[in-house]
Amino acid sequence: MYRLSDIKAELFSIKKEKEHFLASLEREKNSYDRFGIEIENKERDRDMNKERSASFLETSESLKEKNKEFSSFLEGIVDETVGKKSHKDSLSRVIQSLENTLKLKSDKLETLRNNSRDLELKKQELDYTVRSIVERMIEAYKTDVLLAEINFDEPFNRDETEKEIALMKSKLGDMGEVSLGAVEEHKELQERYNFLSKQKEDIVKSREDIMKAITDINRTTRKMFSETFEAIKQEFDVYFKMLFNGGKADLILEDENDILESGIEIVVRPPGKTLQSIMLLSGGEKAMTAIALIFAIFKVNPSPFCILDEIDAPLDESNVVRFCKVLKEFLKLSQFVIVTHNRMTIQLADILYGITMEEKGVSKIVSVKFNDEFAETLTNQTVPATK
Numbered sequence: 535m536y537r538l539s540d541i542k543a544e545l546f547s548i549k550k551e552k553e554h555f556l557a558s559l560e561r562e563k564n565s566y567d568r569f570g571i572e573i574e575n576k577e578r579d580r581d582m583n584k585e586r587s588a589s590f591l592e593t594s595e596s597l598k599e600k601n602k603e604f605s606s607f608l609e610g611i612v613d614e615t616v617g618k619k620s621h622k623d624s625l626s627r628v629i630q631s632l633e634n635t636l637k638l639k640s641d642k643l644e645t646l647r648n649n650s651r652d653l654e655l656k657k658q659e660l661d662y663t664v665r666s667i668v669e670r671m672i673e674a675y676k677t678d679v680l681l682a683e684i685n686f687d688e689p690f691n692r693d694e695t696e697k698e699i700a701l702m703k704s705k706l707g708d709m710g711e712v713s714l715g716a717v718e719e720h721k722e723l724q725e726r727y728n729f730l731s732k733q734k735e736d737i738v739k740s741r742e743d744i745m746k747a748i749t750d751i752n753r754t755t756r757k758m759f760s761e762t763f764e765a766i767k768q769e770f771d772v773y774f775k776m777l778f779n780g781g782k783a784d785l786i787l788e789d790e791n792d793i794l795e796s797g798i799e800i801v802v803r804p805p806g807k808t809l810q811s812i813m814l815l816s817g818g819e820k821a822m823t824a825i826a827l828i829f830a831i832f833k834v835n836p837s838p839f840c841i842l843d844e845i846d847a848p849l850d851e852s853n854v855v856r857f858c859k860v861l862k863e864f865l866k867l868s869q870f871v872i873v874t875h876n877r878m879t880i881q882l883a884d885i886l887y888g889i890t891m892e893e894k895g896v897s898k899i900v901s902v903k904f905n906d907e908f909a910e911t912l913t914n915q916t917v918p919a920t921k
Contacts, residue, residue: 767785770784771784777857778804783823785800888902
């Protein structure tokens with residue numbers, strides 16, 4: 535009886551171990567399956583990584599080629615920039631040389647004019663002296679030495695010649711004493727006259743050379759003026775339309791045959807109006823037209839800085855908005871010093887200088903440098919433009 539119970543207990547223990555083993559086997563099988571799935575996932579990830587690696591290599595090669603192309607393009611731009619800068623410096627030197635040459639020729643022309651006036655005065659004095667001598671000789675010898683003619687081609691007769699000499703001596707005796715210095719004085723005056731004549735010829739030749747130089751200068755000046763006038767004319771129409779939101783503006787030469795001495799007429803047509811002279815516009819329209827012309831000239835021939843003194847004073851608020859819009863374009867090209875009382879114009883400034891009088895008769899300067907954050911705040915507070 536005791537033996538049977540031991541066997542049952544042992545069988546029960548073995549059964550439990552079997553169940554435990556089967557459960558462990560099931561867990562190991564599940565782990566095996568899970569590891570198999572993970573291995574498959576890892577293999578798929580490996581294949582994807584290989585594809586990505588190949589794609590990255592292709593992209594890297596493409597970027598290297600683009601980098602080489604960009605480097606070549608950048609080198610070309612740098613070379614072109616250096617060439618343009620060199621060309622600009624060369625043109626500046628040529629312009630400076632032409633200006634210096636023009637100044638030298640102008641100074642030379644003025645000097646020659648002064649010399650010409652001096653020589654003209656001296657010539658008049660010499661003519662007066664010659665006339666005085668001739669008058670004295672006519673009064674003393676009853677003959678005009680300038681009109682006297684001597685002919686050596688007639689046949690010589692000694693007896694008649696001696697009689698004529700004796701007659702002339704008798705007449706000279708009747709005339710009285712003769713000034714022996716008259717011949718020498720006439721010789722000196724003749725030499726002086728020849729010298730002045732040569733000087734006059736030199737002056738005439740110099741005058742011809744100067745007139746030729748002036749003609750060349752005028753031709754070059756007319757060409758430069760025509761080119762600049764046409765450029766300003768086009769820019770004037772563009773900025774007039776920007777400031778008036780439309781319309782048309784034109785510059786007309788009063789005498790196209792003589793452009794250097796010609797006047798210029800400004801003809802404009804604001805939106806909704808007919809083409810008319812600037813003298814028929816209102817005060818605000820005249821001011822806007824003048825501003826458009828100033829900006830056109832400044833665009834064609836800019837300078838390092840520009841001073842505007844209360845240019846926006848006659849403008850209303852909507853016109854000031856358009857004025858500020860145009861002014862912003864020029865702030866990239868040059869520096870502006872603006873005297874203004876308009877708040878909208880002040881908002882464009884980088885540095886503000888104000889004059890205050892805390893004590894009577896004592897002025898004080900107050901300066902404010904705007905930063906980007908403060909400038910943005912002012913811009914957000916701008917009053918909308920009214921129509």
